[in-house]
Amino acid sequence: MADAAANPIACLLVIGNEVLSGRTQDLNIQFIAKGLGAIGIPLREVRVIPDVRDTIIAVVNECRARFDHVFTTGGIGPTHDDITSECVAAAFGVPWEPHPEAWARMERHYEPGQFNAARQRMATMPRGATLIDNAVSIAPGFTIGNVHVMAGVPRIMQSMFTTLAPTLQGGVPVQSRAVHAAGLLEGAIAEGLSAIQDRYPALDLGSYPYYRLGGNGVALVAKGTDTAALDACIAEVTALVEAQGKAPVPGEPAV
């Protein structure tokens, strides 16, 4: 992953027992990974962790020191297992207190008497947090320092990420070039592929077998920030596939 050495790098914390128990299929990692690549802040690690206070605090502090940006999903709703916000406050060593703007918005939103203690928790944030709005739910996410706290529900998270991304100082977008071929076997091209990777050390060249009703094959994907190198690399990969007597098709295989 030397494809973007000068780019800022990111870590994602997926916070929630429901992912670790298998109750919930995560759909947030892929969306965020693609979105971050597009703005040149490649995702370098994901950690799925439980709704456990000490764990969240420790992992937030470890990761905000190691990465330029830390994104979190999950744990900012109104229920007892939604503890991300107060844990982030503890990680930063700042008070967890009503956020005036979030509080005012939510107070206006609910009928009299319905802005109860549980919902007030969603307007309670680490001191100094700035809001991340979303178009789906009244409750905002927030940023403090280099930590961006978002909802776990995919469509709310996606709206928050879409609000947040343009505000970040991005790098050079990570782009990709792909070619695939039916009937190709990884083991037959592995040595040639390794030689190509060695000639393009700044790119990340991956080989991904696929299994489709229409036939098995391999997809070969080059990723990086240097478009000229990407074009040259994928041309070499295409020639390698042809030398195996297989028909290379540009792009990824259809799902």
Next chain:
Amino acid sequence: MADAAANPIACLLVIGNEVLSGRTQDLNIQFIAKGLGAIGIPLREVRVIPDVRDTIIAVVNECRARFDHVFTTGGIGPTHDDITSECVAAAFGVPWEPHPEAWARMERHYEPGQFNAARQRMATMPRGATLIDNAVSIAPGFTIGNVHVMAGVPRIMQSMFTTLAPTLQGGVPVQSRAVHAAGLLEGAIAEGLSAIQDRYPALDLGSYPYYRLGGNGVALVAKGTDTAALDACIAEVTALVEAQGKAPVPGEPAV
């Protein structure tokens, strides 16, 4: 997550640039999470890490010390980016060498001259590894110490996990009870739910809003190893929903 304090606990390492770039939607976490819960080895952390040697070695060593079992997916194919096996050997400080049984099987499998250097890498393992067979591919996974190394392709991984699981010393299975209700809002029941969670500290009680074409609602899920406590807990949750004037439906909502 005090639901299974006496059970062994597990960590999963998803190894692959393709998940971090968003190229590939992970489908392995949920399968493994459910499978481990069923044999009483709950999954407590997942880390998605890149195909980077130093990172893999460091994370394997950190996690095999912290968890009873470490499972890995990805990076055991024949190509240059498949470095999991040699990194696990380095993490354990043992030679990475031909595994006699795996080597013999693969040599028999391929046509003469086709068991090339790239494919030989798939029969090269940390000294002392025991094989994890699978019904899909000739190349096996392996176990060394408390680390179980599996393929990244979901159907191959699933076959390996199915072979492996009965050989592990499991604990008390983690079970769940659920109820859901249309029109329910988390914020309306959060305080009551928190009180129920306090009465069942050994269970893990979660609240998950859902958004369906047929109507929004909330699913309430209790997980743990004590079936009597689970039954009592979900009965209290059901009563809480009814007290809101909503109709509780047993189980999770249909997808």
